[in-house]
Each structure stands twice: as structure tokens, then as C-alpha cells.
Amino acid sequence: xxxxxxxxxxxxxxxxxxxxxxxxxxxxxxxxxxxxxxxxxxxxxxxxxxxxxxxxxxxxxxxxxxxxxxxxxxxxxxxx
Numbered sequence: 001x002x003x004x005x006x007x008x009x010x011x012x013x014x015x016x017x018x019x020x021x022x023x024x025x026x027x028x029x030x031x032x033x034x035x036x037x038x039x040x041x042x043x044x045x046x047x048x049x050x051x052x053x054x055x056x057x058x059x060x061x062x063x064x065x066x067x068x069x070x071x072x073x074x075x076x077x078x079x080x
Contacts, residue, residue: 036066
């Protein structure tokens, strides 16, 4: 596999832009649809000290979706 350093630098620059934004002011979209999150889950995420990209790459955003409200409320101690 060929990997150009410039590609890695471009990706990292994009990650830095995302991570530099205030977490509460980011609107996440998936497949063109805005994701709606349980507010308590977002508050909990912000307190643990990981970055904005980690919210997505860890998969934690799936648990925080309003559509998964029951999951989050039942597992909020383990979810984050």
C-alpha cells in the first residue's frame, strides 16, 4: 500500500479543525441526516476529556443518539 505523507498531513489538519471546535457547537451528520443526541450523553462525553473526533471514532455517538434513548438511560454508567 502506498501512503503519501501529504495525505496524512491533510487528514490530520482536518481532524485538528474538527477538534478545535466547541463540542456543543458541532452538528454531526450521517448519510446526509443530522444526528440528534441525548443531552445528558453529550454532557457526560464532554466531561471525560476526549476529543470531538473520539466521540465518532469510538462509536460512542451511536449510544448517545436520541433514537437509542432507552439504551443510554439503562446503561449510562457504562456507556461512556
